[in-house]
Structure formats: structure tokens, C-alpha cells
Amino acid sequence: MEKNYITFAILLISCSVISQTKGVGINETDPQQALHLGSSNGTIRVDGLNSTNSTYNGGGTETYPLYVDGNGNLTLEFKPLYNSNGSDALDHATLPGSIVTLPAGDNDGTITGELFNFTIAVNRASILEVKYNVSMDVFSTPAEAVITDRRARRINTFFQVNGVGRKYGHAGKCYTGGSADSETGKLFNTSTSYISLPAAGSYVIRFYGEVSSGITGSTANTGLATCVKFARGNDSLLFRLH
Template identity: 80%
Template sequence: MKKHYIKLLIWFVSTTAFSQVQGVGINEDTPQQALHLGSSSGTIRVDGLNDANSLFNGGGAVTYPLFVDGAGNLTLEFKPIYNSNGSDALDHALLPGSVVTLPAGDNDGVMVGELFNFTIAVNRASILEVKYNVSMDVFLNPAETAISDRRARRVNTFFQVNGAGRKYGQSAKCYTGGSVDSETGKLFNTSTSYITLPAAGSYVIRFYGEVSSGITNSTANTGLATCVKFARGNDSLLFRLH
């Protein structure tokens, strides 16, 4: 009896060691990883992710993206770093740089102001997806006098990493008016961009508003008086790491 017990124990240890080296195969005779799922149809089914068991599966014939969280759990839930999700993302009263004013006779006819910024820390090289929809009102001056000179103003918005280098997510609108009764109203710049974060570390993503007008044949000092007030409407933001 004792000999049989020893033989059985040796066989069990040997089998366990073999399994640890080779992994576990399902429909796969020679597993290449700790768990190797083989399938002649090329599909894998997880009932916990179907439309009956997951709130994030809308059912039907369409497909849904699968995510992995920090603990290694598989989920259909979309979890961005930040998503305003219908609420107003930017309060102009809390953004000291939300008004960008171009004075009449400005030398190059361009004025750039930082509207807001946010810091993101990553532990590996990553790609940051940024979506924005930012509102703006265009006037002649901070007193909100309507533009009536029939000359165009261009308003551009963009992101930069640490305030330098490539301009991401550029979007622009032009505005003009022919009388003091001209419609002002809110315009919106909208864009989606993917920002490369090359290594682990902390990055400051800075968002700018650029106002330009009045340049004719590169003649200096022809800037037209313009005042753009940003973030007065229902603005939206989404940040997501890849």
C-alpha cells in the first residue's frame, strides 16, 4: 500500500510540473501559453459578456469592443479618463484665460491664449485620445460690441503637449458681420485627435485659442479689433488612454 502511494505521488508531481511548463490547452494538444484556447471556428464565447448578462452589450448583430482593466478583468464597459457625458465640461468663470482679445493695429494680427490645461501621468508609452467641443462668441471688444466691418475673423483651437511642438486637434471657424444688428451667437470648434506620449512620466496637455484677422499682403499693424469669449456654451470633453 505504501509503495502504491509513493508511485501515485510521484506521478502527480510529474504531471503538475509538466502542466506548469506546457500550459493548459482547450481544443489544443500543444498549448503555447498558460491557457491556450483552440477553435476551428476561430471564435470564443463568454456568456458573462452576452446581452443577457452584460448591461454594456446592446445585443443584435453588431459587435462591441472588449476592454481589460488594471486587474486583468475583461469588460465591455467603456471607462475613459474623463467624459463630460452631456454635462458642461468647462465653466468660463473658472478659466481666467477664456477671453482672447486681439487689439486693433496688432503687429501680426494674431493673438493666442491658453484656455485650460490638464496633467496626465502614465507608466508606459501611450496614446491619448482627446475629443472636444468648445463654444465661442465673437465680438469687436470685451464690451461685446457687434462686428460690423464685413471683414473676417478666424478662430482656431488646438492642443499641445507641455506647451510646445506639434499642434493637435486643430479646428477653426471664420466669422464676420455687416451691421450692429449682425447675429453673434455661439460657434463651436469640434475635433478628435490622438496624442503620442512617448514614455512613462507626467505630461501637461495645454489647450489654446488663437484669434487672427486683418493681415493683407503680409502688411504689419493691420490687425482688426476682435474679442473671442470661449466656453460660454455647453462644452464637452473626453480623454481616453490607449
């Protein structure tokens, strides 16, 4: 019995030395990190993340993304910077720029207006994922007269970082009408894009609506009267950092 105690003590001392000099290895005789988990089948099991113990694990044979928080804790919980998650992300009543009007006879037949913006602060270089679904109603005037001239209007949406440089997340629709009974129901522009934020700092993501119509070749002053009212439906937004 005394011999067994001595052998166990020597084993503990040996493990302690390995832990101090190389790290702790589980199924590894030569750990390469502070904690090195060895696995012959390429998988590691954490019971705290299974479907019994985590509400974010849906069970079955599906797989689920694993995240790490600022404290180094592992979790299945998805925490984006912002997620409207089914609620209406944009209230047109609080967005003074949500109406973009192209006057009849406009010189180049195109007008762009800023719809809304969000400020994002990051403490490291990051990739920002942006998903949006923005509604719009198309008329010929701000008084909501319907379009009857059978000529197309193009409504494009996009966003920029700090309002300059590359335009991200382009999405567009065309609309026209031929009588006073033309349908004016809501259209939606939807897009996803990824933006490189090169360093820590504050960035303003500015969303724009661009309306164009009436250009024939290079003929000027042929813009057609168009009024697009944005964000009057159930709009959605998601911002996520990578």
C-alpha cells in the first residue's frame, strides 16, 4: 500500500512539472498550448452546450455555431450588434429623409437621398455584416397621385461607410403604372453585404435611396415626376461583427 502512495505522488509531481512548462494536455503527451485537448476522431464534447443544457442547441443531427464572448466564455447564443428580430426596424415618422422626390423635368433624371444612418463603434479591425429589408411606396407626387404614364421608375437602395467611398448592398426595383387604378402596394429592397472596418473607431453607416426615371439616351431635362416613400412597411435590419 505504501508503494502505491509513493507512485501516485510521483505521478502528480510529474503532471505539475508538465503543466508549468508546457501546458496541460488531455489525450496529449506533448501539449502545445496552455490547454491542449487531443482527439482521435476530430471532435470534442462539452455537455454544457448540448441540447439538454443549452436552450440555443436545437438538438437532432444539426450543427450550431459556437461563439466566444469578451471574457473567453464559449456559448451558442447569437448576439448581433443589432437585430430587429421581427419588429419594425424603421419608423418613417421619425425619419425626416424617408421621402425622396424626383421633380418633373429634372436635369439628369436621378436623385439620391439619405434615408437613415447608424453609428457603429469597434475596438479592433472587424468585418461588419449588414442585412436590410426596406419597404417603399411609389407615386408620382408627395400627395400620392398614382403613376399613369406607363414609364418605368427605378428605385435603388445602398449604404456607405461615413457617406463616402464604395457603395454596398445594392438592391433595386422598377415600377410603372398605366391608369388611375394602378396598384401602389409596397415593394421591398433586400440585400446583405460585408464591410471591412480597418481599425478601431467609430463608423457611421449611411443608407440611401436613389430614384431615377425618364432618361432617353443622353437627353437632359427628361426626369419624370416620382415620389418614393420609404420605410412604411415592416422593415428589418441586422448588424453583426466578425
